[in-house]
Amino acid sequence: MEKPMDSFSKSLIADRREIIFRPEVYKFQKFSEMAEQFRLNERDLVMTNAHIFEDYMKDAGLKCQFVFREKFGPGEPSEQMIQEIFDAVPYDSYDRVIAAGGGAILDLCKLMGCRRPDTVHNLFFKRFPVLHEKEVIAVPTTCGTGSECTNISVAIVRDEKDGVLTGGETKLGLVSDDMIPDKVCLIPELLTTLPYKPFACSAIDALVHATESFLSPHRKTMTSELFSEKAMELILEGFQRIAAEGSEARFAFLDPFVTASFYAGIAFLKAGCGPVHGMSFPLGGTYHVPHGESNYMLFGAILDYYDAHKPDGELMRFKALVARSLNCSPQDAIPALEALLQRILPLRALHECGFTEEDCRTFPVSVEANQQRLMTNAYYPLDLSSEEAIYRKCL
Ligand SMILES: NC(=O)c1ccc[n+]([C@@H]2O[C@H](COP(=O)([O-])OP(=O)(O)OC[C@H]3O[C@@H](n4cnc5c(N)ncnc54)[C@H](O)[C@@H]3O)[C@@H](O)[C@H]2O)c1
């Protein structure tokens, strides 16, 4: 029997817009070209990492207010970290926000562009509205999250139930179209210092965004499909070059990779991510596996599950697309894709990051309770027992 759908998913399906494409998009080869185009000045807040500043920005001698994210602690943005940044950077000290970093920095800057809430906690629990007031320019330095064009900012917050703090924490996405950055600048140069592992994790994340959008049964549109397909083609071409020539080959492909991850972001903003993200969410939260790698750990098993239950329809079109890129038959497309990904990043089993036998039973309960907005986008429905079987297969 079909599960009843949550009201948030229903409202997304009822949204008839073909595509949501808000930011103005620019591509520059170097950061200095962007700084010149936008006349970066003392009223600009630039949030980045110290090493990105040193490598790409310092020589330009800009007068902007620079804020280095790592000063506020390691890891993903948390309620406390956001509050500390708010306290350290007064709202009236800047007119424009420039975010140059990975998904975490881009997510933080979406909040820096909004009117300051009474508390960060109230903002994430929707007791304070999202009011976009300052221009935000997003400059991704990884090639995965697509956060530069999405309407969501993710943070680890103190959890609550029926308005009461539970004592625990949860990873929550604050969603509002008002948070989509005003401008996106794609600058391949900025990815040259990204070490191989985060590069590979983020590129696989982008491939998963494109795949889940392509297979999203209720929300994909003809336009989102266009962006998913192009993203998949570009990423698979780059991965094949890396598999053939080694990790250094990525440097000739940084432009297509950063472009593909942006395309995949546009696709999933409309079509939505699915169970790969839904089932990997607790892995990031509990075992701190990097976002892209946690998706990768489940990606193959979920594709195999789809192939076992509904091999035709959109999945056949997906297999045909992968087969064209990898020069194999559609029947071999999923194993060939899994073999290619192994050469990009060796796949770790779940137990290698601490996942236990017990988690195979408890994680599905949490996924069913908390990840419905993603699980409703399953190409073929999952339930407690199929989720347990997938975790077990990856254990
Ligand atoms: N808003 C969205 O739509 C969305 C979607 C998915 C994930 N996210 C969030 O994004 C974050 C993950 O993003 P991510 O994978 O980009 O990781 P990240 O932002 O945590 O960056 C990964 C690491 O790479 C380093 N780094 C980034 N760019 C570099 C460069 N050019 N050179 C050298 N080092 C560099 C960073 O300092 C960091 O240590 C998570 O917090 C996740 O919740 C947001």
Ligand SMILES: [Fe+2]
């Ligand atoms: Fe993702």
